[in-house]
Amino acid sequence: MTSVAPSTRHIISILVEDRSGELARIVGLFSGRGYNIDSLAVNRSIEPGMSRVVLTTRGEPPVIEQILKQVNKLVRVHKVRHLQGEGHLERELCIVTVRTQNARAREELERVIKLTGSRVLAFSATAFTVEATGTSTDIDHFLELIRPLGVRDMVRSAPIALSRAGTEAEAPAVEVGGVLS
Amino acid sequence: MQGSRIVLDQLDKDAPAPSSARRNQSSPPARQNEPVAPGGAVQSSALDLSTAPVLRGARIVVESLIQEGVDLIFGYPGGAILHVYDELYKVQDRLRHVLVRHEQGAVHAAEGYAQSTGKVGVAMVTSGPGATNVVTGLQNALMDSTPIVVISGQVATTLIGNDAFQEADIVGITRPCTKYNYLVKRVEDLAPTIKEAFYLARSGRPGPVLIDIPKDITANTTAFSYPEKVELASYKPTIKGHPLQVKKAVDLIRQFDKAVLYIGGGVVTAGAEREVMELSRRMNLPVTPTLMGLGAFPPSDSRSLGMLGMHGTYTANMAMAKADLIINIGARFDDRVTGRVDKFAVNAKKIHVDIDPSSVNKTVMVDVPIVGDAKHVLQQMLEMLPDEKPPERSAWWAELREMQRRYPLRYKDRTDCIMPQRFFEELASLTQGRYICSTDVGQHQMWAAQYYPVANGRNWLTSGGLGTMGYGLPAAVGAALNGTKEPVLCVTGDGSFQMCIQELATCVQENLNLKILVMNNRFLGMVRQWQELLYDRRYSEVGLKYFPDFVKIAEAYGATGFRAEKPEELRAVMEKGLNTPGTVLMDIIVHKETNVFPMIPGGAAHYEILLGPEDDEQKDAQPRELA
Numbered sequence: 001m002t003s004v005a006p007s008t009r010h011i012i013s014i015l016v017e018d019r020s021g022e023l024a025r026i027v028g029l030f031s032g033r034g035y036n037i038d039s040l041a042v043n044r045s046i047e048p049g050m051s052r053v054v055l056t057t058r059g060e061p062p063v064i065e066q067i068l069k070q071v072n073k074l075v076r077v078h079k080v081r082h083l084q085g086e087g088h089l090e091r092e093l094c095i096v097t098v099r100t101q102n103a104r105a106r107e108e109l110e111r112v113i114k115l116t117g118s119r120v121l122a123f124s125a126t127a128f129t130v131e132a133t134g135t136s137t138d139i140d141h142f143l144e145l146i147r148p149l150g151v152r153d154m155v156r157s158a159p160i161a162l163s164r165a166g167t168e169a170e171a172p173a174v175e176v177g178g179v180l181s
Numbered sequence: 182m183q184g185s186r187i188v189l190d191q192l193d194k195d196a197p198a199p200s201s202a203r204r205n206q207s208s209p210p211a212r213q214n215e216p217v218a219p220g221g222a223v224q225s226s227a228l229d230l231s232t233a234p235v236l237r238g239a240r241i242v243v244e245s246l247i248q249e250g251v252d253l254i255f256g257y258p259g260g261a262i263l264h265v266y267d268e269l270y271k272v273q274d275r276l277r278h279v280l281v282r283h284e285q286g287a288v289h290a291a292e293g294y295a296q297s298t299g300k301v302g303v304a305m306v307t308s309g310p311g312a313t314n315v316v317t318g319l320q321n322a323l324m325d326s327t328p329i330v331v332i333s334g335q336v337a338t339t340l341i342g343n344d345a346f347q348e349a350d351i352v353g354i355t356r357p358c359t360k361y362n363y364l365v366k367r368v369e370d371l372a373p374t375i376k377e378a379f380y381l382a383r384s385g386r387p388g389p390v391l392i393d394i395p396k397d398i399t400a401n402t403t404a405f406s407y408p409e410k411v412e413l414a415s416y417k418p419t420i421k422g423h424p425l426q427v428k429k430a431v432d433l434i435r436q437f438d439k440a441v442l443y444i445g446g447g448v449v450t451a452g453a454e455r456e457v458m459e460l461s462r463r464m465n466l467p468v469t470p471t472l473m474g475l476g477a478f479p480p481s482d483s484r485s486l487g488m489l490g491m492h493g494t495y496t497a498n499m500a501m502a503k504a505d506l507i508i509n510i511g512a513r514f515d516d517r518v519t520g521r522v523d524k525f526a527v528n529a530k531k532i533h534v535d536i537d538p539s540s541v542n543k544t545v546m547v548d549v550p551i552v553g554d555a556k557h558v559l560q561q562m563l564e565m566l567p568d569e570k571p572p573e574r575s576a577w578w579a580e581l582r583e584m585q586r587r588y589p590l591r592y593k594d595r596t597d598c599i600m601p602q603r604f605f606e607e608l609a610s611l612t613q614g615r616y617i618c619s620t621d622v623g624q625h626q627m628w629a630a631q632y633y634p635v636a637n638g639r640n641w642l643t644s645g646g647l648g649t650m651g652y653g654l655p656a657a658v659g660a661a662l663n664g665t666k667e668p669v670l671c672v673t674g675d676g677s678f679q680m681c682i683q684e685l686a687t688c689v690q691e692n693l694n695l696k697i698l699v700m701n702n703r704f705l706g707m708v709r710q711w712q713e714l715l716y717d718r719r720y721s722e723v724g725l726k727y728f729p730d731f732v733k734i735a736e737a738y739g740a741t742g743f744r745a746e747k748p749e750e751l752r753a754v755m756e757k758g759l760n761t762p763g764t765v766l767m768d769i770i771v772h773k774e775t776n777v778f779p780m781i782p783g784g785a786a787h788y789e790i791l792l793g794p795e796d797d798e799q800k801d802a803q804p805r806e807l808a
Contacts, residue, residue, distance in 0.1 A: 032357045075381065
């Protein structure tokens with residue numbers, strides 16, 4: 001095997017002050033220095049006035065080291081965390097609308113839903129909208145199963161992730177599993 | 182004096198003064214708007230700030246600058262910043278504004294002021310085009326870590342986003358070329374923002390900060406008190422080096438024989454020249470400065486190897502290639518120093534002291550990274566060094582001395598025309614390197630770096646990281662206004678000079694003691710050199726077929742101009758020019774096609790050094806592979 005493995009995905013979690021322009025600073029840093037953002041999730045954090053940014057990127061270890069340092073250098077960034085391996089819990093949300101023209105299609109969909117533990121959000125005579133959560137890999141597998149049924153529309157969120165071994169000593173150690181796991 | 186009194190009263194009511202009363206004829210021309218009290222004494226514009234007076238935003242801006250210790254700003258007025266300029270008019274006794282002729286000049290002048298004093302330089306511009314014109318200067322300051330604060334006017338908050346007249350999203354435009362920037366949306370935020378901006382500009386790795394202030398914010402009022410402190414939980418520069426890392430560095434310096442001290446602009450910023458000298462002396466270390474580190478170590482010292490990098494000395498570059506230990510203090514392994522990174526100093530252990538963690542392991546992986554301020558870390562090193570006899574390093578020094586003997590900076594002088602190197606040698610001999618010297622960018626910059634014996638780092642103003650043609654003249658303006666009694670030199674080229682030539686007006690207006698030396702080869706010389714060496718002499722758009730008569734230009738601006746065309750008149754013209762008061766331009770016509778050597782071509786390894794045709798031993802001076 002001579003093929004070069006694609007550089008691994010890294011999840012970076014950033015705690016940044018919720019001020020106008022701060023997200024642009026983070027995103028601009030990536031484009032300006034030639035790094036890529038694969039996915040991006042932003043929302044309020046538990047700390048008042050702070051936003052949590054979770055993004056995924058790819059790169060060799062020196063590149064990831066530079067990314068972490070450059071992000072950390074941003075004046076309003078309070079914490080930067082590199083989440084990898086078993087050290088974190090990760091979830092991504094996917095909503096998909098599937099055509100179900102006849103009973104056979106509906107049965108097939110029901111089977112996939114049962115198998116994957118996904119959930120029906122809405123339905124009509126000819127279509128079902130289904131929600132699934134899981135790791136990015138879980139969602140990839142889910143979509144592989146559901147694609148042959150006839151996907152009319154699909155949206156997936158960026159993954160969000162939380163460090164397992166946080167500063168809190170009581171951080172939960174045993175993963176119960178996502179909807180799809 | 183009744184007339185003056187009326188002027189003052191009217192100004193305080195923001196009413197336009199009648200033009201006949203506007204000028205106080207008895208004042209010197211540069212300060213014609215000085216508020217004068219009855220009896221002729223300058224009336225102070227100072228406010229009692231202990232009561233937190235209610236002021237409008239524009240006044241808060243100028244009072245904050247004064248509280249910050251600013252006494253000089255460079256700028257250019259316009260619609261969105263008018264309220265602030267009105268307040269500047271009233272506080273002329275405490276805050277001097279120098280009117281430039283282009284906003285780029287204001288920022289470079291602020292940089293020159295900052296670089297030559299160590300204080301924060303300040304520029305003020307209006308919105309839209311005024312603000313977009315500062316972009317080059319901001320990026321220049323970012324790359325050379327120069328502390329400046331730029332205040333830009335913005336259209337009123339109610340108009341932002343409407344494509345209003347002279348509107349530009351300058352916070353968006355300058356986000357990647359500032360250390361930090363602000364759009365102030367409430368007048369209450371003005372004073373804290375200015376306080377924070379100055380703190381960010383000067384602390385840690387210094388850099389440019391921009392504050393964008395909408396016009397209505399400068400008109401709104403609030404109680405003014407200037408904050409005493411800045412609290413920024415997310416911004417805490419590391420000053421002291423980690424003791425274990427410092428210990429490791431000290432052990433390496435004592436252990437390795439073929440060591441070299443590689444010093445950059447960080448040494449100047451930190452004011453660590455004495456510590457560098459002591460380390461070099463106590464450990465008998467050869468020292469090579471980068472372009473930005475020139476002056477941080479005396480070029481006349483026997484341990485100085487001269488400048489490092491693309492046009493650095495043969496010995497400095499080869500010392501890095503042959504060293505077994507490189508001690509980098511406040512430099513950043515720039516590509517102009519490393520050449521091909523995978524061939525850079527492969528056998529050397531590397532110590533890197535830098536205040537910016539992201540500079541460490543960015544291009545070159547190092548063995549001992551130390552994040553901290555150069556002065557503090559060097560002091561820590563010196564404290565850890567045992568009191569012992571300096572190591573001999575005799576084989577290493579013998580090797581370096583032999584290289585210095587065989588490959589010094591050299592050129593063949595001519596009698597039919599002025600050789601550029603000859604011009605720089607004369608400049609060095611006439612000034613002994615004791616004056617502040619700014620340069621532009623190109624061949625003249627490299628020759629100045631090679632030949633001008635910069636006496637201290639704050640005397641050397643050059644655009645290192647960005648390579649901004651046009652930097653030199655306005656930077657010299659900023660330095661000449663820093664209170665120095667000595668003349669300030671601006672060494673420039675016929676190409677660079679024309680990029681900010683309009684600042685000649687500022688020089689004459691402020692009656693600056695500025696000596697401009699135009700190295701005139703009628704070419705964009707550095708680009709021509711690359712085209713000669715790397716593009717088979719295809720001179721694409723580098724010949725300045727038309728160029729103005731610089732002497733006449735100087736005279737048209739009200740400065741004095743001289744020209745030297747022949748070697749025999751060179752020294753006399755330069756002596757005359759340097760001794761003539763005021764702003765003087767010397768147009769030095771030099772040989773057209775001289776190249777700067779040594780040269781490490783872009784993409785080559787740092788030991789693949791091209792020497793000049795004068796070096797008959799050139800061939801065997803170019804080891805393709807190192808032993």
